[in-house]
Amino acid sequence: MLAARAQFAANGFEGATLRAIAADAGVDPALIRHFFGDKEGLFAATLILPTDRVRALIEAFEGGPTGIGERVTRHYLGLWDAEGSRETLTALARTAIGHDKAMDRFRDFLMSTVGREAAALVDQDRPQLRLNLAMAQLLGIALARYVVRTPPIVQASFEEVVAAVAPTVDHYLVGGLGPSRSVS
Amino acid sequence: MLAARAQFAANGFEGATLRAIAADAGVDPALIRHFFGDKEGLFAATLILPTDRVRALIEAFEGGPTGIGERVTRHYLGLWDAEGSRETLTALARTAIGHDKAMDRFRDFLMSTVGREAAALVDQDRPQLRLNLAMAQLLGIALARYVVRTPPIVQASFEEVVAAVAPTVDHYLVGGLGPSRSVS
Known part of the structure; x- marks a missing residue:
């Protein structure tokens, strides 16, 4: 494997x-x-990540709204930063994004496992949209830092990236999603 | 072509x-x-997008900090939403992320063209890091909505996505990037 x-x-x-x-x-x-x-x-x-790492990510959603962005960002990017899981995630992202059938499996995996379980933990309106916005942000940062490797994001420290991204994840998970007029 | x-x-x-x-x-x-x-x-x-569309994206960075997140988000996601450029961007993202040589070209393209030109327009500290954080966010959202097509993000309206993401782009381009202790 x-x-x-x-x-x-x-x-x-x-x-x-x-x-x-x-x-x-x-x-x-x-x-x-x-x-x-x-x-x-x-x-x-x-695609199957070690269970304890996935569990740690799900646990990051627990503990209430205060600090949830920092906890989730740190755990998710921590998965990418750790040897072993970084290879799995890189393989998953590169293969899924480049190939139709692999992407179908990737989307099913996202929606059925981590997504469903973690969304239940967010006590907010539109939890699935919130979770997917947060995951899209985290995936984008992970791709930039660990796959595409754009120099400004590679050169920033892990802590700098967490500090910059955590407020965004807070915004998506527990903040206002935008003007109420545009939310159906 | x-x-x-x-x-x-x-x-x-x-x-x-x-x-x-x-x-x-x-x-x-x-x-x-x-x-x-x-x-x-x-x-x-x-990879070469129509010049007028790239120009419109660069112009979105102009006009000062107020509303910059909304302007940039709307223009960038608008490129993905428009037929023709959506196909180009999908091809670019899928091919670049899946293949080493194509990714090298993609990174060079990002750093040398749009990145360099737009970063000069952001009158802030660490403009390259800011621009790359914003682009990583926008790429992540675009992948979720137009490539991976996760249902909650596909089902949200264009305006809902812009309203949710614009504050994030504001945060990266003109906001505080995090605790000063962690910024070297």
């Missing part, structure tokens, strides 16, 4: 081959096909 | 073929190779 994540992260979905992943893992390609079927099945399996 | 954009948007960089693009455009593949070299050269050419 580590070999698969590394291959998807480094080479994207098209560039990664079952043969190369099998060679990295020191197993026969037929073994991978036996367990995962095809490359897409293997990719779906790499 | 329209055929190339449509192919890259629909099928990604790997899935698009010069042969299919040539067929769509009603020309010989050899003609495309003559003008653009290879698929990567053709992709680079599709």
